[in-house]
Each structure stands twice: as C-alpha cells, then as structure tokens.
Amino acid sequence: MFKEELATMKRLGVRHVLTQALNFAMVLSTALMMWKGLSIVCNTESPVVVVLSESMEPAIQRGDLLFLTMPRTAPLKHGDITVYKVPGSPIPIVHRVIETHDEKNSTEQWILTKGDNNRVDDVGLYNGxxxxxxxxxxxKVQAYVPYVGYGTILMNDYPKLKYALLAVLGGGILLQRE
Incomplete structure (x- = not known):
C-alpha cells in the first residue's frame, strides 16, 4: 500500500506534493491566526484551556474545556472562577477567587484563590x-463545555499518541490527491 502511494506521488510530480505542503501550511497558519485573533478579542493570552485536575469539582470537572476572557477594567470579585499562572510554574491553575484586596489610589488588585475541592487556600502554590x-x-471563566478536553489530556499523558496522531494527519494531508 505504501509503495503504491509513493508510485502515485512520483506520477503526480513534485508540483503536486508542493501544493499539498502549501495547503497544509495554509491550514496551520489559519488556525494560528484564529487563535491569535481570539486572544486579542478576549484580552487574554489563552482564551481556551482544558481542566487537568479534580480541584474544582463538582463545579468544573477534569477534561472540561473552559472559555476565558480578561476584563480590562472591571475588578475580579469573590466567587469568580479564574485561571492563573504563577511565575516559575508552567501549568495554569483553575480556581475560585475567595478574597480580594484593592490598593488605594491604584489599579492593583490582590487576589486569594482556592479550589472548590481543596481544604485550604492556594497560598502554598504561590511560590512565596x-x-x-x-x-x-x-x-476569568465565561463558559465551559464538559468532557471535550479529554483528547488533550490523553495526548499529554501519552506523548506517543500525540505524535502518532500528528503523523497520520500530516501524512493524510500530504498524500491526498485533490
């Protein structure tokens, strides 16, 4: 089967293979542009995240896909579910705001968070x-879709699955004849 595909590619020529590679590059660049556009509209570097732990159960489950925005001026308030990233920690954390403090004569806001399923607040996660x-x-979480993020979790837990999926998708695009 693979030999047949190679023979077909040779028959179609280099121009066809380059056209397919260009199509693949266009699909990839379109996806990246859409992501960047959504980031600008939502005012956040990551408008979509997947929940990786059970710390927010029962409100939010592991594998849920979250849609985020970042309010430009409105302060965060008690009860808001936020995603935060502590310097030095590569993984963002999804937890609820349990306390806020606003500095006088400043726009700075200090925030304390806690997972709904955790016994203690997150001070231990804040790196000092x-x-x-x-x-x-x-x-700030605006909406979510349950269970849609399990594909991402599987690919993170099993990196070989991720590479196999990318190889199949890339090969399929390069080998298609249209």
Missing amino acids: MKYLRRSHIVG
Missing part, C-alpha cells in the same frame, strides 16, 4: 507570595 496580583490572572 501571600496573594496573586491581577497580572498573574490569565482569564
């Missing part, structure tokens, strides 16, 4: 800080 700054907040 007592509160988060608003600049640590990636976004």
Whole structure:
C-alpha cells in the first residue's frame, strides 16, 4: 500500500506534493491566526484551556474545556472562577477567587484563590507570595463545555499518541490527491 502511494506521488510530480505542503501550511497558519485573533478579542493570552485536575469539582470537572476572557477594567470579585499562572510554574491553575484586596489610589488588585475541592487556600502554590496580583490572572471563566478536553489530556499523558496522531494527519494531508 505504501509503495503504491509513493508510485502515485512520483506520477503526480513534485508540483503536486508542493501544493499539498502549501495547503497544509495554509491550514496551520489559519488556525494560528484564529487563535491569535481570539486572544486579542478576549484580552487574554489563552482564551481556551482544558481542566487537568479534580480541584474544582463538582463545579468544573477534569477534561472540561473552559472559555476565558480578561476584563480590562472591571475588578475580579469573590466567587469568580479564574485561571492563573504563577511565575516559575508552567501549568495554569483553575480556581475560585475567595478574597480580594484593592490598593488605594491604584489599579492593583490582590487576589486569594482556592479550589472548590481543596481544604485550604492556594497560598502554598504561590511560590512565596501571600496573594496573586491581577497580572498573574490569565482569564476569568465565561463558559465551559464538559468532557471535550479529554483528547488533550490523553495526548499529554501519552506523548506517543500525540505524535502518532500528528503523523497520520500530516501524512493524510500530504498524500491526498485533490
């Protein structure tokens, strides 16, 4: 079967293979442009995230896909579900705001968070800080779709699955004859 595909590619010529590679590059660049556009509209570096742990159960489950925005001026308030990233930690965390403090004569806001399924607040996760700054907040959860993120979790847990899927998709695009 693979030999037949190679023979077909030779028959169609280099021009066809380059056209397919260009189509693949266009699909990839379109996806990246859409992501960047959504990031600008939502005012956040990551407008879509997947929940990786059970710390927010029962409100939000592992594998849920979250849609985020970052309010430009409105302060975060008690009860908001946020995604934050602490300097030095590669993985963003999804937890609820349990306490806020606003600095007088400043736009700075100090935030304390906690997972709904956790017994204690997140101070232990803050790498020595007592509160988060608003600049640590990636976004505020606006909506979610349950279970859609399990594909991402599987690919993170099993990297070989991710590479196999990318190889199949890339090969399919390069080998298609249209």
